[in-house]
Amino acid sequence: MDSLQFFGFVIFATLAIASALVVVFHRSPVISALALAFNLVAIAGFYMMLNAQFVALLQVIVYAGAIMVLILFVIMLLAISNEAGLHKSGRIQTVLAPLLGIACAAALGWGLWGVGDANPLPVSSADFGTVNSVGTELFSTFFYAFEVISLLLVVAMIGSVLLAKRRL
Amino acid sequence: MELEPLLINFGKIFVVANILMVGVAFMTWVERRVSAIIQFRLGPNRVGPAGLLQPIADGIKFVTKEETLPAGSHKPLFLLAPVIAFVTSLCAFAVVPFGPVIEVAGRTINLVILDLDGGMLFALAATGLGVYGIVCAGWASRSKYALMGGLRASAQMISYELALGLAAVGVFLASGSLRPTEIVATQAGWFWHWNIFGGFQLVGFVIFLVAGYAETNRLPFDLPEAETELVAGYHTEYSSMKFSLFMMAEYIAMFTMGGLVVTLYLGGFMPGFPTGELAGWPLWALQIGAFTAKLGFFMFLFVWIRWTLPRFRYDQLMDLGWKRLFPLALANVAVTAVLVAFDVI
Numbered sequence: 001m002d003s004l005q006f007f008g009f010v011i012f013a014t015l016a017i018a019s020a021l022v023v024v025f026h027r028s029p030v031i032s033a034l035a036l037a038f039n040l041v042a043i044a045g046f047y048m049m050l051n052a053q054f055v056a057l058l059q060v061i062v063y064a065g066a067i068m069v070l071i072l073f074v075i076m077l078l079a080i081s082n083e084a085g086l087h088k089s090g091r092i093q094t095v096l097a098p099l100l101g102i103a104c105a106a107a108l109g110w111g112l113w114g115v116g117d118a119n120p121l122p123v124s125s126a127d128f129g130t131v132n133s134v135g136t137e138l139f140s141t142f143f144y145a146f147e148v149i150s151l152l153l154v155v156a157m158i159g160s161v162l163l164a165k166r167r168l
Numbered sequence: 169m170e171l172e173p174l175l176i177n178f179g180k181i182f183v184v185a186n187i188l189m190v191g192v193a194f195m196t197w198v199e200r201r202v203s204a205i206i207q208f209r210l211g212p213n214r215v216g217p218a219g220l221l222q223p224i225a226d227g228i229k230f231v232t233k234e235e236t237l238p239a240g241s242h243k244p245l246f247l248l249a250p251v252i253a254f255v256t257s258l259c260a261f262a263v264v265p266f267g268p269v270i271e272v273a274g275r276t277i278n279l280v281i282l283d284l285d286g287g288m289l290f291a292l293a294a295t296g297l298g299v300y301g302i303v304c305a306g307w308a309s310r311s312k313y314a315l316m317g318g319l320r321a322s323a324q325m326i327s328y329e330l331a332l333g334l335a336a337v338g339v340f341l342a343s344g345s346l347r348p349t350e351i352v353a354t355q356a357g358w359f360w361h362w363n364i365f366g367g368f369q370l371v372g373f374v375i376f377l378v379a380g381y382a383e384t385n386r387l388p389f390d391l392p393e394a395e396t397e398l399v400a401g402y403h404t405e406y407s408s409m410k411f412s413l414f415m416m417a418e419y420i421a422m423f424t425m426g427g428l429v430v431t432l433y434l435g436g437f438m439p440g441f442p443t444g445e446l447a448g449w450p451l452w453a454l455q456i457g458a459f460t461a462k463l464g465f466f467m468f469l470f471v472w473i474r475w476t477l478p479r480f481r482y483d484q485l486m487d488l489g490w491k492r493l494f495p496l497a498l499a500n501v502a503v504t505a506v507l508v509a510f511d512v513i
Contacts, residue, residue, distance in 0.1 A: 030307055034245075034300070034304065037300065041297070053284065054286050057286045057289035057293050060297065061292055064297060065293060065296025065297055065299070069326055073319060076303070076322075130285040
């Protein structure tokens, strides 16, 4: 990691963490949604630095450009003004949420502990992360997983259409 | 990191951004003059020769106007929204190749700011993020007209992004690449090698153009700022330079969309005939001129259509996007895939 890369990493990491904190702690749902969109773009910056430009661009198009806009649309359409009411949480949440959060952080930390510096990432080839190489991998090495996921998505799509439109 | 490529890149960005700014100013004049001619008026013709200095007068007026901040608005977002709209539309132009690789004083300069492998995806991502400027403006204004405009914009841009992206997939299949410079390179030679003819992408071209109009919020798809229903939509509450930024963002988005159409379907900077022995500066000048001419035609088309067609109704807009363009774009992808598989393209 040279100095420029480190500089970029620090910038993206600061932006990602700051926006993630805003998502969790801000009282206005619209600001939270916007901060989440910003967070997704910052994460795309990490992908870009790791030479995974195809994944980075798809991340911005699909998550920041489409899904978050829909979430914002719903929040604004419902015009949630009763902000205090949103923060009431049940008894199960107050107990379960911190426990699950700590468990999740512990699992991630445990995974990171094992990696360390002793195990550097392999040097990527020139066309790593391009559309061509990702496509080739998807349709050769990960062919069955890819097809299963697309089948899953079709099922989910049919399900959502059925739920939204009871009478066809 | 070496300094020279960095300086060359900054130079390119500086030149292109400034040309776009001048182009935006010129386009506001073109829009007002052409609309006047279409409506049997004269239009602005007093400031400078044929009214050409009118944009400068407009600019001075914008700068000196009072900045207003509506009561109850969300101030940081209200200020940020025009910036988001402006920056995203300017970023998208970075991947449009406006000329070939040229050599100046022993240095090779590629006349595209960002020559990315997934360049077309970058353009789609940047235009996709552009909706945040409009949505933020609509929400932060704390005004019902602005909010309705923002809501409409988000629904409309999501719907037409699909058709836009799928139409472009046809070109990706025909050209075998997502890199704009390679897409242009496959369309060299006579104009029947252009993707619109040689790639059998006429349907895709029409879909892309229509969806592009919706994506840039231009008539007949300017529902987010429909003045008969919403005053001025998402920028109702904006004044002075902040309003001006929204307007510049719209015009730059038009330049980007025109540039993408030219790159994808009409051979980019290729002049449409074999250039033969021509090399060096005459060739480069011809190619840059060809790109400028094609882009100019599409900019004129934007204005022409705006003052010719009436606005869609909201349900018609959604019907067109989801029930007509989207299935048509899917069919176009399937047909193109079959044609590519049988080596017709």
